[in-house]
Amino acid sequence: MEYQPIRFGEKLGLIDDHWVPKVIAEMNDYQFKIVKIEGDFVWHDHEDTDETFIVLDGELRIDFRDGAVNIGKGEMFVVPKGVEHKPFAESEVHMLLIEPRGVVNTGEVGGDLTANNDVWI
Numbered sequence: 001m002e003y004q005p006i007r008f009g010e011k012l013g014l015i016d017d018h019w020v021p022k023v024i025a026e027m028n029d030y031q032f033k034i035v036k037i038e039g040d041f042v043w044h045d046h047e048d049t050d051e052t053f054i055v056l057d058g059e060l061r062i063d064f065r066d067g068a069v070n071i072g073k074g075e076m077f078v079v080p081k082g083v084e085h086k087p088f089a090e091s092e093v094h095m096l097l098i099e100p101r102g103v104v105n106t107g108e109v110g111g112d113l114t115a116n117n118d119v120w121i
Contacts, residue, residue, distance in 0.1 A: 008034060008056055012094050014121050019113050021097055021105055022121035033097040034121070041087045044107035051079045051099050058093030062086070 011024050011034050019041065021033035037060070053060060054076040062069050062077060063086045071077050079085050106114045 008094070008096065011121055012036065012056070018092070019105070020115045020119075022119055024121060026101065029100050030098055031101050031103075031118075033099070035095050035097060036092055037087060037089045037095065038092045039089065042106055042109050042111055042113055043084055043086045044109040045082055045084045046079075046099070046103055046107050047082050049100050049103060050081050051103070052097065053077050053079070053087070054096040054098070056094040056096055058089060058091060060093045060095065061088045061090075063088060 006024050008024075011022070015022060015034065015036050018036050018038045021035040023031045023033050025032040034056075053062065053071060055071045055073050057073050059073070060071045062071065062079065065084055069077055102117065104114060104117055
């Protein structure tokens with residue numbers, strides 16, 4: 001077995017599209033996904049799981065029905081399960097997401113921004 005670290009910058013360099021998370025590792029039933037985002041996402045929730053956002057570069061705002069949180073480079077935030085939220089990035093943001101295998105990025109909402117699931121990079 002060859003032991004190699006995962007380099008976020010290298011993996012992000014392979015991504016061209018926004019809002020299309022790619023799996024870079026798994027730990028038990030959890031996936032670590034990197035994604036580039038820009039602009040507005042859709043209101044959605046994940047009824048059965050929390051969702052962790054770690055900003056690698058840029059500034060992310062997550063809107064909630066009763067407020068918002070700003071997350072900068074080197075910061076993280078956990079959205080509790082069942083809480084409706086909508087990520088937004090004025091300019092491009094690079095993120096690491098941690099969530100259980102099988103979680104759909106748009107929850108049950110669906111639509112044009114729904115990404116294929118379990119795609120490795």
